[in-house]
Amino acid sequence: MSKITEIFQDEKAFIGFLTAGDPSKEKTIEFILAMDSAGADLIEIGIPFSDPIAEGPVIQDANLRALSKGINTDDIFDLVIDVRKKSNIPLVFLTYINPVFYYGYEKFFKKCKDVGINGIVIPDLPYEEKGEISKIAKIYDVDIISLIAPTSKDRIRMIAKDATGFIYLVSSMGVTGVRSKIKTDLEEIIGEIRNVTDVPIAVGFGINTPKQAKNISKIADGVIVGSAIVKLIEEYGNDSKDHLKDYIYRMKNATRV
Numbered sequence: 001m002s003k004i005t006e007i008f009q010d011e012k013a014f015i016g017f018l019t020a021g022d023p024s025k026e027k028t029i030e031f032i033l034a035m036d037s038a039g040a041d042l043i044e045i046g047i048p049f050s051d052p053i054a055e056g057p058v059i060q061d062a063n064l065r066a067l068s069k070g071i072n073t074d075d076i077f078d079l080v081i082d083v084r085k086k087s088n089i090p091l092v093f094l095t096y097i098n099p100v101f102y103y104g105y106e107k108f109f110k111k112c113k114d115v116g117i118n119g120i121v122i123p124d125l126p127y128e129e130k131g132e133i134s135k136i137a138k139i140y141d142v143d144i145i146s147l148i149a150p151t152s153k154d155r156i157r158m159i160a161k162d163a164t165g166f167i168y169l170v171s172s173m174g175v176t177g178v179r180s181k182i183k184t185d186l187e188e189i190i191g192e193i194r195n196v197t198d199v200p201i202a203v204g205f206g207i208n209t210p211k212q213a214k215n216i217s218k219i220a221d222g223v224i225v226g227s228a229i230v231k232l233i234e235e236y237g238n239d240s241k242d243h244l245k246d247y248i249y250r251m252k253n254a255t256r257v
Contacts, residue, residue, distance in 0.1 A: 003118050004090050004143050004165035007041040008200035012217040012255040013166075015202055016248060017044040017094065017226030019059060020076045021066030023237050029082050031233065031244055036089045038245040039252035044121065044226070047076055047095035054123035058227040062234065073103055080115040092119040092145060092165075105133050109140040119143035119165045127159050150185075153192050160193045166200040166222065167193060171207065187219050210254035217255040225251060 007013045016035050020028050032043055046052075048066035052059065080091060093112070100108050100122070112120070120142055125133075130144065137144050143165030148156055150170065160167060171186060190201055203216045204224030213223045232247060233240045 002141070002143050002165055004042065004092070004145075005200060007090055008166065008221045012220075012257065013041040013200070013202060013222035014039065014213070014248070014252040014255050015042045015044060015204070015222055015224040016040045016229050016251075017046060017224065018229055018233060019046040019048060019062035019066055020079060021048055021069055021071030022062040022230070022233060023065065024069060025071060025075055025079050027238055027240070029079050030241055032083050032089075032091075033086055034241045034245050035229075035248050036087045038248035040089065040248050041222070041252075042090040042092060044092045044094045044224070045076065045080070046226075047073060047093055047099055049096050049099055051098075052096065056227060058231050058234065062230045065234075073099060073108075077111050077115050080117060084116040090118045091116065092121060092143075093117055094121040094123075097122050097125050100133070105136050109133075109136050109142050112142045113140035117142060119145050121145045121147065121168060123147060127155075127162070130162070148189070148193065150189060156189060156192050157196045160197045160199070163197055163199045166202050167197075168224065169193070169201050169203045169220065171203050171205045171216075186216070190219055210250050213251050213254040214257055217257045223251070223255055 018028065018031055035043055048063040048071060050067065052063050134144055145165050145168050146159050146163040147168045147170060148159050169189065186203060193201055200221035202222030202224050203220045204226065207213060207216060207223055207225050208228035216223050232243050236243050
């Protein structure tokens with residue numbers, strides 16, 4: 001069992017996302033540690049990219065802010081090293097295939113293992129092309145997290161059968177961002193997934209309130225929150241730490257259904 005899968009064994013998981021380098025490398029380290037201390041079970045670290053096609057305006061803007069400070073992939077590996085001096089929380093990169101390809105697959109995944117990255121989410125990597133990196137990632141004990149959107153049942157089952165770590169179930173079609181209502185029949189999709197795998201399922205895209213987190217936790221194994229966290233960092237900048245801790249604490253408590 002991978003370190004990622006372990007977090008789902010005893011209770012519902014809360015997964016938080018932030019963009020590396022927003023507002024700075026040093027503050028990203030501080031915020032990750034704050035999220036850990038507030039109860040997050042896993043943290044996704046976004047590698048800034050100039051064309052993040054799965055992201056809404058909030059995370060797109062965070063990418064641009066981080067890139068304007070000159071942060072690069074090596075800087076992000078370095079900040080993970082600093083996080084690992086104080087925390088063993090599972091960490092997952094969220095990035096796009098271009099930066100990984102440019103860095104070099106072998107070099108990238110070896111570096112992930114060396115610094116303590118446990119998984120990776122690549123929204124623009126089609127299932128049909130996953131084999132391009134899956135063997136290398138497996139050598140270095142990095143789970144490739146499968147994304148499943150509200151699409152056809154046949155495709156859901158095909159992707160689910162091959163999943164490792166956890167399954168990232170996209171709550172709604174479209175890009176990331178806060179939503180007041182989630183209209184997708186998640187219960188039906190989760191049922192389809194569980195017909196073919198017992199890999200944990202975490203739901204993301206649009207979740208931002210404790211009520212939403214509580215409702216999702218009744219049917220899924222975990223909740224993923226990104227835009228709401230990034231928006232707090234946008235609003236409070238260098239002074240985000242306490243606001244993040246309060247928000248994560250409330251959201252994690254809501255998953256204890």
